[in-house]
Structure formats: structure tokens, C-alpha cells
Amino acid sequence: MASVTNGNPATNIKSLQAIQTEVQGSNRIALSVDCVIFGFDENKLKVLLIRSDLKKYQGLWSLLGDLVAAKEDIHDAAYRILKERTGLDDVYLEQVHTFGSVTRHPAGRVVTVAYCSLINVQHHKLKILDNELHWHDVQNVAGLAFDHQEIFEACYRWLQKRIQEHPLGFNLLPKKFSLRDLQNLYEAILDTKMDRRNFRKKFFAMDFLIDIDEMEQDVPHRPGKLYKFNFDKYAKKKKKWVGIDF
Amino acid sequence: MASVTNGNPATNIKSLQAIQTEVQGSNRIALSVDCVIFGFDENKLKVLLIRSDLKKYQGLWSLLGDLVAAKEDIHDAAYRILKERTGLDDVYLEQVHTFGSVTRHPAGRVVTVAYCSLINVQHHKLKILDNELHWHDVQNVAGLAFDHQEIFEACYRWLQKRIQEHPLGFNLLPKKFSLRDLQNLYEAILDTKMDRRNFRKKFFAMDFLIDIDEMEQDVPHRPGKLYKFNFDKYAKKKKKWVGIDF
DNA sequence: AAAATAATGTGTTTATTTTACACATTAAAA
DNA sequence: TTTTAATGTGTAAAATAAACACATTATTTT
Numbered sequence: 001m002a003s004v005t006n007g008n009p010a011t012n013i014k015s016l017q018a019i020q021t022e023v024q025g026s027n028r029i030a031l032s033v034d035c036v037i038f039g040f041d042e043n044k045l046k047v048l049l050i051r052s053d054l055k056k057y058q059g060l061w062s063l064l065g066d067l068v069a070a071k072e073d074i075h076d077a078a079y080r081i082l083k084e085r086t087g088l089d090d091v092y093l094e095q096v097h098t099f100g101s102v103t104r105h106p107a108g109r110v111v112t113v114a115y116c117s118l119i120n121v122q123h124h125k126l127k128i129l130d131n132e133l134h135w136h137d138v139q140n141v142a143g144l145a146f147d148h149q150e151i152f153e154a155c156y157r158w159l160q161k162r163i164q165e166h167p168l169g170f171n172l173l174p175k176k177f178s179l180r181d182l183q184n185l186y187e188a189i190l191d192t193k194m195d196r197r198n199f200r201k202k203f204f205a206m207d208f209l210i211d212i213d214e215m216e217q218d219v220p221h222r223p224g225k226l227y228k229f230n231f232d233k234y235a236k237k238k239k240k241w242v243g244i245d246f
Numbered sequence: 247m248a249s250v251t252n253g254n255p256a257t258n259i260k261s262l263q264a265i266q267t268e269v270q271g272s273n274r275i276a277l278s279v280d281c282v283i284f285g286f287d288e289n290k291l292k293v294l295l296i297r298s299d300l301k302k303y304q305g306l307w308s309l310l311g312d313l314v315a316a317k318e319d320i321h322d323a324a325y326r327i328l329k330e331r332t333g334l335d336d337v338y339l340e341q342v343h344t345f346g347s348v349t350r351h352p353a354g355r356v357v358t359v360a361y362c363s364l365i366n367v368q369h370h371k372l373k374i375l376d377n378e379l380h381w382h383d384v385q386n387v388a389g390l391a392f393d394h395q396e397i398f399e400a401c402y403r404w405l406q407k408r409i410q411e412h413p414l415g416f417n418l419l420p421k422k423f424s425l426r427d428l429q430n431l432y433e434a435i436l437d438t439k440m441d442r443r444n445f446r447k448k449f450f451a452m453d454f455l456i457d458i459d460e461m462e463q464d465v466p467h468r469p470g471k472l473y474k475f476n477f478d479k480y481a482k483k484k485k486k487w488v489g490i491d492f
Numbered sequence: 493a494a495a496a497t498a499a500t501g502t503g504t505t506t507a508t509t510t511t512a513c514a515c516a517t518t519a520a521a522a
Numbered sequence: 523t524t525t526t527a528a529t530g531t532g533t534a535a536a537a538t539a540a541a542c543a544c545a546t547t548a549t550t551t552t
Contacts, residue, residue: 014299019353027316028274031346031357053260070273070355074346098344098359100277100320107265109316111277113344164490180500190487197502198540202490221499222548234492241436242491243510244410244448246480426529443531444511467528468519489539 030105032112033077034065034148036096036155037086039121039135040172045188046121046135047152049144050085056106057145061136063152065112078115085133092118092171096158097151104147116155118171163189167208170229178216178224179203208234276351278358279323280311280394282342282401283332285367285381286418291434292367292381293398294332295390302352303391307382309398311358324361331379338364338417342404343397350393362401364417409435413454416475424462424470425449454480 037048049061064085068077075095083089093115100111121135141152163169169185170177183199203209209227216223283294295307310331314323321341329335339361346357367381387398409415415431416423429445449455455473462469 013301013304015301016353019300022313023276023351023354023356025276027276027313029277029314029316030269030271030273031275031277054265055259055261058259067268067273068275068346068357070275071348073348074344074357095344098320098341100314100359102317102319105269107262108269110269111314111320113346164488165492167492178500186490192487195540195542196500197542200501201503202539206492219499220549221497222501222546224500239492241438242410244432245488246411246413246452246485424529441512442529443513446530447532448510465528466520467526468517468530470529 030108030110031068031074032065032110033068033074033081033115034063034112034151035078035081035085035093035115035117036063036152037082037117037119038138038159038172039119039124040185040188041121041135043184043188045138045172045185047138047141047156048086049134049136049141051132052145054106054145060143060145061134061141061148062145063114063148067110068113074113078113078117082117082119086119086124088119088124092168094168096155099147099151101147106146112151114151114155116158118159118168120172120174122174160190167229167231167234170231175228176212176214176226177228178226179209180224182227276354276356277314277320278311278356279314279320279327279361280309280358280397281324281327281331281339281361281363282309282398283328283363283365284384284405284418285365285370286431286434287367287381289430289434291384291431293384293387293402295380295382295387296331297378298391300352300391306389306391307380307387307394308391309360309394313356314359320359324359324363328363328365332365332370334365334370338414340414342401345393345397347393352392358397360397360401362404364405364414366418366420368420406436413475413477413480416477421474422458422460422472423474424472425455426470428473 039046039048048064050064052058052060052062064081066077066081066084068074072080075093078093078095079089082091082093094117096114096116098111098113102109104110104112138156141149143149144152163186169182169189172185173181179200182203183194183196186199187193208230210230212226212228214226216226285292285294294310296310298304298306298308310327312323312327312330314320318326321339324339324341325335328337328339340363342360342362344357344359348355350356350358384402387395389395390398409432415428415435418431419427425446428449429440429442432445433439454476456476458472458474460472462472
């Protein structure tokens with residue numbers, strides 16, 4: 001019980017200067033951002049990996065990351081990494097989790113903030129000029145450098161959950177897509193099969209798909225209709241409670 | 247497009263030493279943990295706040311937090327703060343989000359990792375000996391120091407969502423509770439009213455409540471039956487997909 | 493040109509889940 | 523003993539989800 005009161009900072013009001021001393025003291029830590037960049041290509045969910053630049057992990061793949069600069073917002077750092085690696089600057093990006101084990105980095109204490117990014121591979125395809133960058137099938141990701149396997153898996157689980165409750169999957173598709181594309185995307189991410197009729201019914205009922213009155217081109221079968229997702233309409237709707245279930 | 251290849255670290259394999267230089271370089275950052283500690287008392291959801299120890303924010307309330315030590319896991323730091331402030335060391339604790347705006351702390355760059363903690367106020371009650379600590383009704387939390395209002399609100403939203411999908415609410419209740427207690431808890435957290443019969447039906451159908459064959463004591467009305475939550479059984483069950491809905 | 497192929501596009505029926513709703517029971521209090 | 527205020531339970535209706543089959547269309551093959 002003594003611990004409640006002993007050493008309680010609230011009992012001594014501190015000047016800004018006193019705090020500054022602490023903040024600039026010896027317990028500062030390197031902070032990095034790691035991006036788990038997902039893409040969707042040939043009906044498979046992919047993740048963009050880079051060969052580790054660290055001798056210890058030579059040959060192993062790792063996530064795209066970098067240290068956060070002293071005067072850089074962590075979101076900005078994530079955007080910077082994406083921009084540097086993919087050339088894209090208008091991408092879906094969301095923070096997932098922070099990994100702060102003391103020993104996670106061999107070079108010393110580096111706490112890393114994991115971000116999940118979803119990009120349209122078709123759009124991005126032209127920009128990968130770097131042999132050290134590669135799109136990996138998510139099913140075959142293993143043995144990443146550092147603790148990146150754990151980070152990747154956390155982000156993949158996050159995506160699987162998130163995609164069922166929020167319309168972020170559309171960031172992986174071209175602006176115009178067929179319902180078959182959309183279903184393939186969900187099936188790939190969730191690693192499951194769905195009934196085509198019920199899937200369509202579900203999305204039509206949500207009423208966020210805009211029929212743009214165009215058809216697929218250059219497909220070796222009857223072309224399907226193309227749709228856009230109505231992000232504006234979605235942004236305006238207020239969500240309802242789903243209910244207790246676990 | 248030049249940005250894709252220019253300055254790409256993967257093109258130069260680095261020694262551990264080279265990385266160490268970077269990691270120990272000038273861009274290290276102070277890292278803190280802030281705990282949003284929820285409690286449930288008199289059928290209201292509460293949050294434990296402390297008076298800011300910073301002159302600039304004198305008189306304002308703030309979350310319980312501290313700097314993470316150079317060789318301290320961030321989870322350990324969160325547990326340490328809880329232990330120091332509440333005396334409790336066996337509490338529910340989960341990371342929620344990391345806040346990394348450059349200007350969020352007046353004393354310099356401090357990135358903070360927010361944790362949500364749920365504790366049993368009855369158990370904890372005896373241990374608050376500190377006038378600077380206070381349980382606030384969540385409805386009346388406003389004008390916190392730093393960016394703590396934003397952090398608090400993010401954690402509250404997180405809790406509202408999380409409690410519908412995971413059995414973490416039980417950490418706010420005594421080990422033995424009545425179904426009325428449980429419903430009051432959900433109603434307080436979600437700020438809504440529920441049908442008593444449907445609520446019971448829902449929880450009985452989940453089949454995680456253990457009827458311990460005891461009744462409430464010292465209540466001024468017909469006592470209700472007491473239950474425990476079967477955490478073991480819950481841990482063993484494998485979750486099913488919920489389905490697409492947004 | 494006709495037939496075969498392989499995909500798109502649609503509707504109904506059933507089962508399950510959720511919601512709405514009312515009364516008997518029990519212990520405490522009056 | 524009566525009153526009161528809560529606990530405890532069941533059913534019917536509505537909404538949602540799941541299972542399921544066939545006609546249509548464009549392409550490809552014959």
C-alpha cells in the first residue's frame with residue numbers, strides 16, 4: 001500500500017523545466033515505424049516485403065520500416081516510408097499496434113509502431129523497380145527478420161477482422177470493380193468460400209455500391225457490371241450497435 | 247519514381263554496428279505510457295484520474311502515466327504504473343493506441359502508448375489513499391491535461407466496442423455477480439437501456455455463466471442469483487466468423 | 493452459323509437470430 | 523398480513539442469414 005503514495009509525482013508540482021530534464025534524460029528510446037503493406041493481385045492477398053538490410057538477418061525478408069525522426073509525427077513517418085518505397089502518397093494507412101519488447105531489435109532498444117496499409121497493386125505495379133522489394137503471398141510468409149513475423153500476423157488478423165466491419169477492402173481494388181472481384185477479395189482475405197448470391201445480396205442491401213453502367217473489358221467470359229464504392233454515403237451514415245456476442 | 251530507389255537502405259547491407267549508430271543517434275524520443283483505468287461503481291462507469299503534476303496544467307486532471315525506462319518493456323511499464331497507483335498487480339490491461347503528435351507534450355517530444363485497464367473498484371477501494379487521485383464519472387470527463395481528453399475518448403470508444411465482442415467487462419465486477427449487475431454494467435458502458443429478458447437470454451445462451459448457487463446478500467429487495475464467468479471455457483472455444491456488416 | 497461453354501445475374505424457401513412484450517414469484521418493507 | 527419492488531421466465535413476430543437452382547449472356551469451339 002505504501003507504493004500508492006511513495007514517490008507519487010502528483011504530490012510535487014513540477015516546473016516545465018523539471019519535466020524537460022526528465023524527457024531529455026537518459027531514458028530516451030529509438031522509435032520506428034513498420035508498415036505491413038497489403039495488396040491484392042491475381043485473386044491472392046499479398047504483402048510487400050523487403051530484404052533485410054541488416055547483416056544478422058541477411059537473406060531474410062522484413063517489413064518496410066524506418067526510424068521516426070525526432071520532430072516527425074509517427075503518422076507522417078508511416079506515410080514517408082510508403083512514399084519512399086512505393087511512390088504512392090494517397091493510400092489507406094492505419095495504426096495497428098505498438099511492439100515494445102526490450103530485446104526485439106539486435107541493435108538496441110527500438111520500439112516500433114506497426115501500421116497497416118492497403119494499396120491497389122494495379123496502380124502500384126509500374127513503380128516497383130527494386131529487386132529487393134517483393135510481393136509475397138500472405139500464405140507463404142514465414143521466418144521474417146526481427147519480430148516481423150509477429151507483427152505481420154497481428155496486422156493480418158487485424159485486417160481479417162476489420163474488413164468485416166469497415167469498408168477498407170476497396171482500397172485494394174481498382175476504383176471500378178466487379179462484384180466477382182469484391183467477393184474474390186473477401187474470400188482471399190478471410191481464406192474462406194462464400195455463396196455468390198448471398199454475398200451480392202448483402203452488398204446490394206448495404207446500398208453503398210454505385211452502378212456506373214459499365215462492363216468489364218477483355219475478360220474471357222461474359223463480362224460483369226462494374227461498380228464504385230460510395231465512400232461519401234458511407235461516411236454520412238451513423239453506425240448502429242451490433243449487439244453482444246462472444 | 248526516383249524516390250523508390252534513391253536512398254534505399256536495402257541496397258547497402260549494414261553491419262550491426264552501423265545500425266547501432268543510428269539507433270543511438272540523435273533521433274531518440276521519450277516514450278511514455280498512459281493508462282485509462284476504468285472502474286464500475288454505483289452503476290456508473292468511472293475513470294481514475296490524477297491531478298496533473300505539471301505547472302502548466304495545474305488543477306487539471308490527467309491520465310496516470312509515466313516515462314518508459316530505457317530497458318523496460320512497454321507492457322511492463324503499464325503494469326508498473328498500475329501497481330504504483332492502485333496497488334493492484336493482477337488486472338486486465340490492454341494496449342489501445344499510440345499517440346505520436348510532435349507537439350502533444352509541452353516539455354518536448356514524448357510519444358505515448360495508451361493502455362486500457364479494467365479494475366474491480368470494490369477490491370480497489372481500500373487502496374486509494376491519495377487525494378490527488380479520483381474516480382470520475384466518464385460522462386463528466388472534460389478538459390483533461392495534455393492530449394489526454396483525446397486519449398481517454400479513444401479508449402472509451404475502444405471499450406464500448408470491445409465489450410460487445412469480448413468478455414472483458416467481468417473484470418469490472420466482483421467475481422460473483424448478479425445478472426442485474428452485469429446488465430447495469432453493459433448499460434453504463436454503452437449508455438443505453440436493454441431489455442432484461444433478452445439480455446438474460448443472450449448470456450444464458452452463450453453458456454459461459456456458472457450458477458454458483460448463491461444469492462445476493464443485504465439487498466433491499468428480493469435477492470438475485472449469483473454467477474461467475476467461466477473464463478476457462480471461453481478460452482477454449484474457437485470463435486466463428488461474424489460476417490460482413492458495415 | 494450453330495452448339496457448347498463458362499461465367500453473370502436473379503428469387504424463394506428455410507432456418508436462425510433478434511426483438512417486443514406480460515405475468516407469476518419471492519423476499520423485504522410497511 | 524398486506525404492499526412493494528425486484529427477480530425470473532416464455533412466446534409470438536420480425537428481421538436476418540443460409541441454403542439452394544435456373545435462366546441469361548458473351549465467348550469460344552465446332
